[in-house]
Amino acid sequence: MSARAEARHTRLVHRLAGIMLVLVVVSAGIVSHWSADKPAKDEPVKQESAARAGPCPAAKLPDYAGGGKKAPTWSDEFAGSAVDKRRWSIRDQTSLSFDQARIRSRNVSVRDGRLVIQARRESSGGRDFSTGYLDTIGRFSQRYGRWEIRARLPVTAGASRGLWPAFWLRADDAPGEIDIMEAWGTPANHPHAKPSTYAWNLHQDTRGGGGNVHGWGTAAGKASLADGFHVFAVDWSPRCIVFSLDGKRTGAVSMKSAPWLKQSLQGKVNIRLNFQVGSRYWGWADPKHPERTRLPADFVVDYVRVYGS
Template sequence: PTPTPEPTPPGSTTRTCDDLNSPQRRTLSFADEFDGTGLDTTKWRVRDRTHLSFDAAYVTKDAVDVSDGTLTIEGRRRSTPASVSSGVRERWYDTGYLDTVGTFSQKYGRWEMRAKLPTSRAMTRGVWPAFWLRGDRTNGEIDVMEAYGGESTQRWNPAGSYTTTLWEDTNLGKQRGEWYSWAHQNWATRTPGVYEGFHTYGFNWTPDCMQFTYDDQVLSTIPIEQVPWARTAFDSPFNIRLNMQVGSSYWGMPDQQHTKDAFDYVVDSVRVYRVNP
């Protein structure tokens, strides 16, 4: 007897990544144009009064604002450091973090964000805006856009450009109480002037390929066969993350000599599409 094929998820039929660049071959499944007077909490979850492990910022809902048709994640230097748990570095900057955990996630399709970045070539050391996707049930991560401010503490200064990355977190040191993670693959871009005006950062995903785009131009296409670990790391719907960290041990921590007191990550729209069958 002929085996019964496993059901195919909607929108995951045999399409190429290039198909998703055509408006006629995709259907909108999520959108926020930020046209209201406040954040739509049916779409977004805002983190508040917390901090991350890699930077020197304090995450607060007060740093997230919707007005005049845009979402703004603000970075502001504090007059005194935020009070956080003992043993954690001082938090001299406020910033924001929002995601769609529990409200929206999707496997396969196209994700895109139109935004203006704050990462100019000077006085933005440590400024680190990102647009990324995270698996609901796996350790996979897709960094559609990560940008770093300048001047950095590295000889190679990426200010004015951004990177795209495919990740999988791996708990190699659990027996020692340690957590390790690394990028299995990194497709870096050196697109100049990304902080000059608004640009659209896109990611296409089908069962056979992944593709990064910038202002509707293809930057790279990655066949899944080149990243076989992706079949398990990305075997899940993915939610959306928008945040701006401030400082890293690699690119440098912020200071008043190299980092201005106020900077804004301004998002005009976020949209997600399914590929048409």
């Protein structure tokens, strides 16, 4: 081969290698993004929980609540006339980056022995709606145990588009998250969102990327979660994370089947209670069609209880 031909050959090899490298990087990015984020608007939600769940037999797992006989390590029965500031921080005059509501402390109250987080149709902070958000950061956190909430969700059929109540846990000093309950009002962009269903999730890294496992639960008889109170719970032990609705298991993930959980949920977790309005994936509340999102709407909590070993 001549020197000129050899040079051309070398340049071609380098160019092809560069193209292959770019394709590999782009493909890796697409795979990483797909595994971490929710699917695009019209894609079916992947039921990863069934594939990722390992053996979590109830007989071999701790009963943190002792069949309801043990005393909670932390609880709020909302027996007073206002939110207990020793237990909760109430956020005020702030916003999340991905919904339509301004967070206001005045949207959080205690009425008749129950916590009420209310979403309202009002212009606030450049947004068309307002809502509330509580957490226990710096007040309470725990590693392992049972977390449960008894609540009535604002997911009235056909009149709650964009309403998004949630009860979840965030690691104090790690990037992981446990979503015990998330629900979405209707009409929604996705058929999984129904008045009788809710979702649970595990996130490896709330900053983006990493693993995600999720599943769904349905009320007995497919009753609307807006028509009465239901108990949403998670039992987190060193072996498994088990989700339940009204005492019935709705999903389980073994720590061995998702080994990233050990690092992403390292240490203690705090409690979050919030009520968002609108999302790109499930649907935006349209101010021009108020009949699709009936407001004000209340996320009503009877109690929050946490049990330990």
